[in-house]
Amino acid sequence: MWPRMGAARGQAVAAAVCLVLGIGLIGGAVTGSWLAGDSGEAGQRTGFAAGRSLWHSVPVDRLFPPTVQGRGAGPGEADRTWTRIAVAPDSGCKGAFDPLLRKVLAPVGCERLLRATYTDATQSHVTTVGLLFTKADPAAMTSLARRFDRERLDRRTDLMPLPYAAKGTAAEDFGKGQRAAWAISVLTDAPVVVYAVSGWADGRTVDTPQPAADALESAATAAPAQSGLGHEAQGLADRLERGLRETVDNDDATPDRERAS
Known part of the structure; x- marks a missing residue:
């Protein structure tokens, strides 16, 4: 026992x-x-926080390179080259968006807005790209991104971004009526909204603008699609978004950002 x-x-x-x-x-x-x-979640929070300060810590030539190469970015996967012709002074968002788009973006706030305008190799097209640095946290950015996706807000003509028409450049006649194609992307891994809007450099007006996503369809026949302006907007937006993410990932921002006057 x-x-x-x-x-x-x-x-x-x-x-x-x-x-x-x-x-x-x-x-x-x-x-x-x-x-x-x-932790993957911790890494995402760190990257998100790093993205918040890029507007004042990274040189303008890294956010908006003087020349952008677009391998396979044109119609028929033709290569594209875009040259920067103007950089707007960094600013707030007052007067930078049409009223309805400003209302849609209001929930994430506006910390700073950076814009630049490019032209293609033939100088027949002009495209303004913008980086809206928000005041939002990851949850707010995710909520806005879901709304854009759910309601297809990136395809509404009443939510097109405004161009930056710099005097003395090929884009000086690039106004509201000249907007032909556009793309908007709400990031969830950084507090940034990336957008691009394209048009003809000769100042012609556009009766029926077309979202870049639609203009890239093989069956698209509208003028923005046939002219390649959808490819201009989407191609530049994609490459600047990619560059922004690479900058966040590398975390090697320089302390003094060059200011454009």
């Missing part, structure tokens, strides 16, 4: 020891994860 009770007691002690060791190993692994900072 006594030996059997002793064996039972020994098994209970062994089980308790295993339980303690198991809890310790699990706790140690979790603590190690926190200390190492290898």
